Amino acid sequence: MATKQDDTTLDLPPVNSDFYNILEHLPPEERAVFQQMRDFLEQEVSPIANEYWLRDEFPMHLIPKLGAMGIVGASFKGYGCLGMSFLLECAITMEQARVDASFQTFYGVQVGLAMASIYHCGSEEQRNEWLPPMQRMELIGAFGLTEPEVGSGTARGMMTTCRREGDVWVLNGAKKWIGNATFADVIVVWARDETTNQVKGFLVRRGTPGLETKKIEGKIAFRSVQNGYVYLTNCRIAESDRLQNAESFAAPAHVLRLARAAVAWSSVGCAMGAYENALRYTRSRIQFGKPIANFQLVQHHLVQMLANITASQAMCLLVAQMELAGTMKDEHASLAKMFCTAKMRETVSWAREVLGGNGILVEHNVARFFSDAEAIYSVEGTYEMNTLIVGRAITGMSAFV
Numbered sequence: 250m251a252t253k254q255d256d257t258t259l260d261l262p263p264v265n266s267d268f269y270n271i272l273e274h275l276p277p278e279e280r281a282v283f284q285q286m287r288d289f290l291e292q293e294v295s296p297i298a299n300e301y302w303l304r305d306e307f308p309m310h311l312i313p314k315l316g317a318m319g320i321v322g323a324s325f326k327g328y329g330c331l332g333m334s335f336l337l338e339c340a341i342t343m344e345q346a347r348v349d350a351s352f353q354t355f356y357g358v359q360v361g362l363a364m365a366s367i368y369h370c371g372s373e374e375q376r377n378e379w380l381p382p383m384q385r386m387e388l389i390g391a392f393g394l395t396e397p398e399v400g401s402g403t404a405r406g407m408m409t410t411c412r413r414e415g416d417v418w419v420l421n422g423a424k425k426w427i428g429n430a431t432f433a434d435v436i437v438v439w440a441r442d443e444t445t446n447q448v449k450g451f452l453v454r455r456g457t458p459g460l461e462t463k464k465i466e467g468k469i470a471f472r473s474v475q476n477g478y479v480y481l482t483n484c485r486i487a488e489s490d491r492l493q494n495a496e497s498f499a500a501p502a503h504v505l506r507l508a509r510a511a512v513a514w515s516s517v518g519c520a521m522g523a524y525e526n527a528l529r530y531t532r533s534r535i536q537f538g539k540p541i542a543n544f545q546l547v548q549h550h551l552v553q554m555l556a557n558i559t560a561s562q563a564m565c566l567l568v569a570q571m572e573l574a575g576t577m578k579d580e581h582a583s584l585a586k587m588f589c590t591a592k593m594r595e596t597v598s599w600a601r602e603v604l605g606g607n608g609i610l611v612e613h614n615v616a617r618f619f620s621d622a623e624a625i626y627s628v629e630g631t632y633e634m635n636t637l638i639v640g641r642a643i644t645g646m647s648a649f650v
């Protein structure tokens with residue numbers, strides 16, 4: 250993807266990780282919104298991404314600036330959102346991850362998980378209360394599904410419980426890995442009904458007695474994302490804060506299907522960021538009297554990276570188009586997620602490799618992508634879980650247990 254960082258002083262082709270021009274598939278008005286996000290990322294996020302990643306902090310000062318652009322949650326219809334396409338949302342996801350996968354994750358949790366849960370599973374009243382301020386980034390959301398003892402198996406084994414007492418629900422349990430949890434104004438918490446055994450969703454407001462959050466320390470990926478534990482001890486949540494259209498695990502599964510497709514796009518963006526920075530490096534690093542980009546073995550790696558990226562972009566594009574056409578199923582999103590994240594992992598390793606020793610230094614702009622790829626690989630269903638979803642679809646046999 251040609252960007253402002255391209256070196257125009259040398260007579261070299263622009264650095265471009267969108268080799269087949271997938272952005273051409275956006276209509277002009279969506280392309281303009283995409284460009285707005287790109288400008289913001291290049292001006293505000295790119296210059297500070299490494300610094301905040303190393304400090305393990307999120308650049309909170311960017312949140313109001315992001316909201317002021319008016320383009321957050323671009324694919325939702327109504328509630329202050331632009332009502333544009335899922336393809337635009339996916340392209341924005343890819344672009345964010347191309348610059349900073351941590352920033353993308355913060356955004357993805359807000360839009361693709363928290364807002365999406367309220368949009369798809371909330372009542373009209375709940376949507377009206379939460380979505381406009383979340384669109385303006387005045388309120389921040391989180392999404393609590395995974396638990397300390399149950400990750401891949403949440404559909405069957407969720408341990409967080411809810412129990413109805415009159416007009417109130419009592420929640421008990423713990424969640425782990427929850428992005429934005431430490432500062433979110435509202436956490437969408439999924440819990441199993443003690444009576445019916447069905448999963449329900451709750452809007453747990455910051456300040457609710459019995460709610461505690463604690464930051465997870467020591468991550469080697471997504472370092473600027475504030476992932477946390479969420480502890481719920483006899484939290485009393487009004488029935489009016491139960492997501493009114495979520496009656497079973499099918500509700501979070503619907504949200505996750507879309508989020509999974511978006512994570513496939515995010516993995517492409519991460520690979521693109523690593524590739525672009527690796528290409529720049531190989532054109533300027535001199536060994537044996539020549540830029541290392543001049544060597545055949547280095548070019549082989551660069552072309553392999555571009556091939557992975559381009560194949561993944563094409564796959565993601567088709568998945569987004571299927572969603573627009575209403576034909577995307579779980580297995581379609583899962584195949585893209587498992588394939589593209591595996592290709593991303595390969596790509597970022599080659600990017601790291603062509604930098605030699607400098608590949609492990611954050612300041613050379615590849616190491617962060619290399620590390621973040623590990624988190625992208627595991628979120629929204631691991632490689633194995635997504636493989637099993639596709640395996641079940643093509644064989645008609647479930648191999649989960």
Ligand SMILES: Cc1cc2nc3c(=O)[nH]c(=O)nc-3n(C[C@H](O)[C@H](O)[C@H](O)COP(=O)(O)OP(=O)(O)OC[C@H]3O[C@@H](n4cnc5c(N)ncnc54)[C@H](O)[C@@H]3O)c2cc1C
Pocket residue numbers: 358392393394395399400401402425426427428470471476624627628629630631632633634648649650
């Ligand atoms: C950085 C980060 C951010 C996250 N953000 C959020 C968030 O905001 N909200 C949220 O709810 N969750 C979040 N998660 C959780 C994420 O979705 C889980 O980590 C993921 O679903 C895997 O669960 P687990 O880590 O408990 O691994 P486990 O389920 O313990 O799996 C461990 C390994 O066993 C394999 N495995 C498990 N079962 C099987 C099987 N039946 N067959 C074959 N292999 C199997 C898995 O594929 C994996 O390789 C986040 C995770 C990370 C790392």
